[in-house]
Amino acid sequence: MIPDLGIPHIAFHLPQRIHDVRSWGKRTRQKTTTVVNLKRAGMRYYRSADGQSAIGLAASAIQRLLVASGISPGEVDCIVYVHTLQGSIAPPPQSLPGLLCDRFGFINAEAFSFAQQHCASALGALRVIRAMFIARPHLKRVLLVGADVMSIESERIMKDEGILSDGAFAVIVERGAAVNRLLAVATHASGLGWRGVLANDEPRLAAQNFFRARSLIRQTVQQAHFTLDDIQRILPHHLDLPAWRRLLDSLHIPQDRLFAENFARIGHVTVSDAFINLAQCQGLVPGRPLLLFARGVGGFSAAALLVR
Known part of the structure; x- marks a missing residue:
């Protein structure tokens, strides 16, 4: 039996340092067309950690979550850490989830990381977490946390x-939570896209x-016995806004259902986009589903359907 899970508490942390795409292009000596194309994709600004580590960003998000929720560290049964960039982990023999447990006193929590689906790992982890709740009836509360820091500006x-x-x-992620209940989650993996951003000769990937996103969205909605017309908002990953507009047209979903404000404001925050959007999307109607989507380099995609 699939347990009744929800996401009652959400927090995020963005560094204070804000850069615009044009100044980044000049500073890193990009071609003019590169900057033009980024703006066409919806990009205007991004955040820089300015020397702060991934564990520092993660700790800031967790601190905000604990304060806002009133949950004590002892009430957390498990921690799942997700990331995309290889620099966003602690060097062996240290463990970043372990360091977070030590910092906050998560004395009852198992801890592990999940990063194999890159930017889709946060939504992909929901499948793992759901399976854990099925296998362990005593499990009540899981902390899902993700962080990434890019240390090389030109990259x-x-x-x-x-x-x-x-x-x-x-x-x-909590058993029996009454808000943001998880109705369905689906993932897709294909080795065909493994070269990702390193490939210059694979236009077929677009x-x-x-088509993968189109199929996955349909699949996720059908799993929960809803229709595409039932979706009140789509919370996307912040990549290629024009492609998202075309995708919604192909699915006959009205454009105003796409929560697109954060493309320009914050850029692509790897594993965090969907949950930042969930925290900031206003006016969600209780009882109607909303869809979260993420795509990771390497041909990974994930979608989750929640109901407010």
Whole structure:
């Protein structure tokens, strides 16, 4: 039996340092067309950690979550840490989830990381967490946290689709929660896209991403026995806003259902986009579903359907 899970508490942390795409292009000596294409993709600004580590960002998000929720560290049964960039972990023999447990006193929590689906790892982790709740009836509360820091400024570009921004999120996934209930989650993995942003000769990937997203959204909605017309908002990853507009047109979903404000404001915060959007999207109607979506380099995609 699939347990009744929800996400009652959400927090995120974005560094204070804000840069605009044009100044980044000049500073890193990008071609003019690169900056133009990024702006066409919806990018205007991004956040820089300015020397702060991934564990620092994650800790800031967790601190905000604990204060706002009133949950004590002893009430957390498990911690799942997600990330995309290889620099966003602690060097062996240290463990970043372990360091977070030590810092906050999560004395009852198991802890592990999940990063194999790159930017789709946060939503992909929901499948793992749901399976844990099924297998362990005593499990009540899981802390899902993600953080990424890009230390090389010139490497922030994601082709012409977006620009990487530093940041972190933290959410509580709880058994029996009455808000943001998890109705369905689906993932897709394909080795065909493994070269990702390193490939300059694979234009077919754009078409693959489009049709994969279209199929995955349909699949997730059907799992929960809803229709596309039932979706009140889509909370996307912040890559290629024009492609999202085309995708919604192909699905016959009104454009005003796409929560697109954060593309320009914060750029692509790797694993955190969907949950930052969930925290900031206003006017959600109780009882109607909303869809979270993420795509990771390497051909990974994930979608989750929640009901407010």
